[in-house]
Amino acid sequence: MPVTTLTSAPSLARVLARAVLTAYGRTGTTLPDRSLRLESLRIDRAHLLAYQRLCAFAVGDVLPHTYPHVLGFPLQASVMSDRAFPMALPGLVHIANTITVHRRLTADDAVDITVGARDLRPHASGRAVDLVTEVEVAGERVWEGRSTYLSRGPAHPDAVEEAAAPPLPAGDPVAVLRVPNDLGRRYAAVSGDVNPIHLHPLTARAMGFPRAIAHGMWTGARTMAAVSNRSGDASTSRIWFRKPVLLPSSVEITRAAVGDTLVAGMRSRRRPHLEHLVLTLG
């Protein structure tokens, strides 16, 4: 796949505006045949600290398991706003995420990030696509992430079965968290993901949600921080997103160990049958 190397991170505001303005009429069946790459990206320590605080990871030099996802997000958005990308960015739902940390990354690492779209496929609820983010340091693959997005539509007869999540661990919560009203705005400020469904009840209602919802990657990162101190080391995680977390609300974290793999869940405090996500870490 050809790679376009950018000289600086794309402006998310411009990318997202382009995605909205060109949303209609995206009916293609193939993915754009190019990846985007940013080289020698330096970690901004103030940004890293803000992310660590917001997601409750240890404040320090080790990059949290999920942090490179945020670094790669402007490239993801840029790929998805490309006119050749067959789905409209508004309305895309982040349904699953897989990350492998090959080795611990620190704020001193200068990273090269490459993002490309892969595996456009029929899904039981429409069409799914993976945005694959690869992070290298001095030519060595150190981190990779695969974010699966769903574009809702009619079920396709050839829908491939997606990897199934383990059941959300039952039992008493190991942590109860209050997710505040302004969480969406705070995570938007750190991640650059200013999707209006996260920002304000009014903008969220315009998009069909009763209230603003938390960013999926925040709920995943916060759950991971609640159940492990070691996720910055070499490890693999999978997150299956279920029902969004409406803001504000209280959520419960549950956990269980299956062999060497940790399974964790986030569910509603008031309605425990309402599952927000299931996460595995091993």
Add this chain to the structure above:
Amino acid sequence: MASTPRRAAILGGNRIPFARQNGAYAQASNQDMLTATLDGLAARFGLAGEHVDEVVAGAVLKHSRDFNLTREAVLGSALVPTTAAYDLQQACGTGLEATILVANKIALRQLDAGIAGGVDSSSDAPIALDEGFRQTLLAANRAKTPAARARALARFRPRQLLPSIPQNLEPRTGLSMGDHMAITTARWAITREAQDELAAASHHNLAAAYDRGFLDDLVTPYLGLTRDANLRPGTSLDKLAMLKPVFGRGEGATMTAGNSTPLTDGASAVLLASEDWAAAHGLAPLAFFVDGQDAAVDYVSGDEGLLMAPVYAVPRLLARQGLTLQDFDYYEIHEAFASTVLVTLKAWEDTEFCATRLGLDAPLGSIDRARLNVNGSSLAAGHPFAATGGRIVASLAKMLHERGPGSRGLISICAAGGQGVVAILEGA
């Protein structure tokens, strides 16, 4: 019962580079720094997933929410969550006092392995409500009727919105530590030149220690700092002589920002264990903890200087151990101010002081200054109050190990409230 005391070994330590106030760690909390320091220690000694019996640490400037600071740091670290922990606080003596406590518990077979440490942030400091406002809120909370509550709240005055920020003041005298030290410095006629010489030596010694890699296995970089931010390798007597005095008054004022420690942020931790535990984990002791002693002086009445307590503690420790002041290979005298060190040494040389104040037949005498703070001390590294003890213990243990078995080191640390903590280590 196996009740014979045994030796407590110091296996090593870890600290983060010390940052100047509002510098690299401006937004790092005590818990963040202590957690990072414990993680660095765990990484260095393979403690992740290993059982360490207890972690004892503390902070001087502490938020009320941090009532369980050390335990919270343990839970956020690579140490197993079944590691017990508690906080201890004795102002600048915190880190050394924690070391004495862990060593004593090991000696008494109550522990096999423990971690002693300390942390302080002068940047992320707790800010309290104005005392009048606090009393108003408490009164309103106690009120049983809405009318009584309204009466209580009516005592609120807008100026009470000004917060109360912690200050480096002695509560009973209203004087800062530097003001107190300036009185003692003048009383002992310590010259500006002598103070500046000690300060320059501290910077040069610490810089040389970094350059030859001495701190490679004592310090773990944090938030972009790899060396202590206060360190000025290029400082000189000429440069130090240009600074204006900041403590003391008039002609006789000698204490400047160059020969006094600045406010800093940082954390340190020391790993101690029984020899059996060390052997079972393939770790070689650097030094053994021999003995420790506290003392306090009456600085409130003006009878003695605020930072003079270690001067009293050391002769008691020497007498108990049957040692003289000259029986040491290294002296680590905490440089709260350059003049603190110089007054301490001068007092031990003073026949009359040693007779009348310390009750000694003969003065303790002089030390070989070439053995004093040989790898720098707080003037160069900075002094995040509770973290200084762990910095000194780990560094001295390594120096004694390099020197060889049976070598001896003396640690002396003064603390707010007219207190002092001193200890002896022996090379392994």
